[in-house]
Amino acid sequence: MGALFGFTGTPQSGVLEQMAATLKHRGSDPLQTHITEHGSLGYLPPRHVPSDLITQGKTQSPDDIHCGIYSRDGLTIALAGEAWCLAEPQVPKRVTLAELANKFTQQGITVIENLVGSFIAVLSETDKWWLVRDQVGRRTAFYADFEERLLFAIEPKGVLVYPGVPRKLRPAALAQYMSFSFVPGAGTMLEGVQEVPPSHYVKQTVGKKSKLVRYAELETKPLEHLAQExxxxxxxxxxxxxxxxxxxxxxxxxxxxxxxxxxxxxxxxxxxxxxxxxxxxxxxxxxxxxxxxxxxxxxxxxxxxxxxxxxxxxxxxxxxxxxxxxxxxxxxxxxxxxxxxxxxxxxxxxxxxxxxxxxxxxxxxxxxxxxxGPKNIPMCLQHWYGGIQRPANFREQAYLASYRRGYEELTRLLTPEVLREIDFERDLESILTPFFATEQPSxxxxxxxxxxxxxxxxxxxxxxxxxxxxxxxxxxxxxxxxxxxxxxxxxxxxxxxxxxxxxxxxxxxxxxxxxxxxxxxRPKSGMRVPVHYWFQKELKKVARSVLRKKTLKREGIFRPERVKQLLDYATEEGPGRYGLRLWMLLTFEIWRKQVLDRER
Incomplete structure (x- = not known):
């Protein structure tokens, strides 16, 4: 696993140590740090060291490490996870940080275009910094622009540690979470904290606003040379x-x-x-x-x-x-x-x-x-046989409804105060529109x-x-x-x-x-977690304790009367949706107490 975190700008006493303490579940001691006048970088190694990094009793050369922090001649490379280089003519090779440094010296930031694997990386050259997420998105990286600094960590909690960063819920993200069961795209549940999308890096010159850059594109056209076969x-x-x-x-x-x-x-x-x-x-x-x-x-x-x-x-x-x-x-x-x-x-x-x-x-x-996968079938049927008179955003609306989470529940579940801050087209449908409107894939x-x-x-x-x-x-x-x-x-x-x-x-x-x-x-059935039944039995007491009317009224996010209907299984929906929506509510409320209500 491993944890990578830090901030740009002049050093701040004790902040890296606080970040490490917050992210200690992500790695193990010892904390590695690299601090210069342009920024501070911290790394916690994974708990289990891969066998290819064990040195049989010998001291490992700094030039042989695959993850951690490596620095020389004003250039710093840090990596959490595992990265391989596909540019080599032979079998893909697990790259060392020294090799990345050599390639960066020759190629600049384009060196990351040939990397595959599960990783986040930080590269810095004097006052220029890059925060990189792998091409598919196996690892996550989060950041915030705050007081002319770039704050970054493998989790949002690490960013929140920096003194003065507000802990404020983003209403649009709440609607997205209840519709998808996760927050899609570059936004997070928190105002001002962003997620680096896959195949992107964030670049900052210290003291200036950061810039998000895509470094790799998917080729989505079918192979044309086979068309006549x-x-x-x-x-x-x-x-x-x-x-x-x-x-x-x-x-x-x-x-x-x-x-x-x-x-x-x-x-x-x-x-x-x-x-x-x-x-x-x-x-x-x-x-x-x-x-x-x-x-x-x-x-x-x-x-x-x-x-x-x-x-x-x-x-x-x-x-x-x-x-x-x-x-x-x-x-x-x-x-x-x-x-x-x-x-x-x-x-x-x-x-x-x-x-x-x-x-x-x-x-x-x-x-x-x-x-x-079979979950594409309803959308394909809607696309081909959904009728002639359809609203402009019918595909987006159909996709949101196909998740069968809480999209159609939002107006009943969220309070009027929260709903006033949400625009369904801007905050939900517009996430999907670029995918449906693009020429490629066709x-x-x-x-x-x-x-x-x-x-x-x-x-x-x-x-x-x-x-x-x-x-x-x-x-x-x-x-x-x-x-x-x-x-x-x-x-x-x-x-x-x-x-x-x-x-x-x-x-x-x-x-x-x-x-x-x-x-x-056999047709796909998937792993069906029986939360519908658990919330009537073993999870009932926990849910009622966490989702208490007094707490819900104080927070002003969810309508207590609607939550009670879900807890009592007294709604008009058929079986199967109660448990899923209650699990989403339970997860959110526990997260809110952990992250928004207190520092851990």
Whole structure:
């Protein structure tokens, strides 16, 4: 995991130490610092040191480190995470900070264009500073322009430590959170604190306002040289390309000398990852499948079938509210900018268990956003068959409604005072409009894919996984979300992603001989966390305590009468929505107390 943080401008006594104390859950001692007249930089190393950094009793040369802080001749390079260089003609190479410094001297900031992986980086040359986020968004970086300084950290909490920075809720972000279950785009839940988007860096010359710059673009056009080929030849060519690229992505960061585990849900995506990791790893991998006990839906039979077919050591993990309630606030503290998806708790608890025996974990994240998941189907139907007379923003409104979170609940749930500060078109629909209006990608499915990758992927899926696994010191691998897989997904013909209701066709064709037929042919169900039932039983007391009428009236954000209806399950909606909305409210209220009400 590791934590990177700091600020530009003249040194401030004790501030780096306060940032480190706030972000201590992100790393471990010792605190590394680099302080000059132009800025102060801090780094906490990850709790578990990767095996390739262990020096067998020898002192590691500063020129050999891959993360941390490196400085020479007025140039400073700092990196948290893992970065590889794809510009080399051979296999991608894990870059050292010294190598980055050499390349920066020759190429300037364009050196970052050839980096892939999971990282944030800070580069400084005298009074010029760059804060960089990786191309897909596996790591997060936050910043604020404050008193002619650039404040930055791996979490917003780190930015808030700086003396005088206000802790103020952004109403538009509240509407976004209740509609998406996360805050999309560059904004955060806090006024004045921004998130660096994937493939971007923030540049500041000390004393001047910062500038946000995109350093890498996705190529979203299909490959034209295949257009005249027969479909059978095209399909065969793409299957070969997919298998080779995916194999390379799995191999990147796959250790050969330490245990490796996979989150195996029983779905197609994690099954494909399991099969490929098992094929490449020299030993036997361990797989973990989670369930919620008798009476609740699960996918254990499919996970077990994959484990037996591939040959893994398989473990089933039971998760009940009584198992995690004591760690609920800890989990939300690790999430930081709130995420209202209940899958966060299974991610957190499963990571806790896996971390007892492993440092490296693979998962199947990326299959749905990149390769035509079934949640695209309602939007495609709306696009093609939604009628003739439709409002200008019908696609944006349909997409927001398709999340089935709280978009249609906002006017009933938020107080009039909060609603007066929210413009639905400006604060919600306008986030999506550029994706639907762009000329490239031209295919509608690819437009949805771009939204799912750049909004949902970069601001929900990847940060959620990184924070929940990193909370327990795990190094996570998402090969289906590798930069090369994302690029390929836009070049693929549409019929190899989603066709006639069948999803992720390319994955099925490439792995149909390595996985059980039941897994290849079954429709996606997803991990359904039974919060609808938990809030009627084990979570009922907690929810009523956190969402008390007195507290809600004092804060003036949510209507107490509407929250009570949700707590009593006394609304007009069908089953299934109560639990999700209550989880979002519970998560937000705990986050608000942790971040807005007090310093931790």
């Amino acid at each position: 027969q479909e059978s030849k095209i399909d065969a060519w793409w299957e070969k390309q997919f298998q080779q690229t995916f194999s390379d992505c799995v191999a990147l960061g796959l250790p050969q000398d330490e245990p490796v585990a996979v989150f195996l849900s029983g779905g197609l995506d994690s099954s494909v990852v399991t099969a490929e990791v098992a094929r490449q790893y020299p030993g036997k991998i361990q797989t973990f499948a989670l369930h919620f006990g008798e009476g609740y839906p699960n996918e254990l039979e499919y996970a077990k079938a994959v484990a037996e077919r591939v040959g893994t050591e398989h473990q089933e993990v039971l998760l009940r509210p009584q198992d995690f309630l004591s760690r609920l606030e800890q989990m939300i503290w690790h999430l930081d900018d709130p995420v209202g998806d209940p899958i966060t708790m299974p991610n957190f608890e499963l990571s806790r268990i896996v971390s007892q025996t492993h440092n490296v974990i693979y998962n199947g994240e990326g299959g749905d956003p990149c390769f035509g 295919r509608f499915l690819d437009k949805l894919q771009l939204i799912n990758i750049q909004l949902k992927g970069a601001h929900l899926i990847l940060p959620k996984v990184e924070r929940m696994t990193g909370a327990w010191g795990l190094r996570v691998r998402e090969p289906l979300f590798d930069e090369r897989m994302v690029q390929m997904s836009f070049q693929l013909p549409g019929h190899l992603k989603l066709a006639q209701g069948d999803e992720k066709i390319i994955l099925k064709r490439c792995y149909e001989n390595q996985l059980p037929e039941s897994v290849i042919k």
